[in-house]
Amino acid sequence: MCACAWAPVEDTAELALSERGAGGFGHTGTSMNLIIPMAGRGSRLRPHTLTVPKPLVHVAGKPIVQHLVEDLAAMSPRPFDNIAFVIGDFGEQVEADLLALAAALGAKGHIRHQEQPLGTAHAVHCAKELLEGETVVAFADTCSAQTFSWTLRPMGTFL
Numbered sequence: 001m002c003a004c005a006w007a008p009v010e011d012t013a014e015l016a017l018s019e020r021g022a023g024g025f026g027h028t029g030t031s032m033n034l035i036i037p038m039a040g041r042g043s044r045l046r047p048h049t050l051t052v053p054k055p056l057v058h059v060a061g062k063p064i065v066q067h068l069v070e071d072l073a074a075m076s077p078r079p080f081d082n083i084a085f086v087i088g089d090f091g092e093q094v095e096a097d098l099l100a101l102a103a104a105l106g107a108k109g110h111i112r113h114q115e116q117p118l119g120t121a122h123a124v125h126c127a128k129e130l131l132e133g134e135t136v137v138a139f140a141d142t143c144s145a146q147t148f149s150w151t152l153r154p155m156g157t158f159l
Helices: 064-075 092-104 120-125
Strands: 004-006 032-037 080-086 108-114 134-137
Touching: 032 064, 032 120, 064 092, 080 092, 092 108
Parallel strands: 032 080, 032 134, 080 108
Antiparallel strands: 004 108
16 A cells, blocks of 8 residues: 555645646657655754754755756756655645745646655655656755756666
């Protein structure tokens, strides 16, 4: 049995895609997705994480997760269609803020709950519906300046 839970989201809370339409800017129907597992306790960052989840700790004026999402969106070969945040029990305001972050980038935001701490692979499994199409899995506590080069390849092909 899966210990993941779908967040009950009303129509008004789940934010719509931008005006780019189904399939994005001129590509052939494969969605571009981002999954961010961020349900951990943040115990190594105590005392900062006693009241704030680790991905929401502010660094240089913004939450770590906001830096990550904005940087990935800027580097992506095309806009993200969907961004899933896999969280613990962070509260309704945090969920609303994460959905607003996705919407600000023109993506549909999704909240998925990992009810038991069963590891990173399990957290990704909680957002398994976004593994269809082209998907990036990024960790919300990653905060570093990097230069990446993206090469999209068909499933099953390697460098």
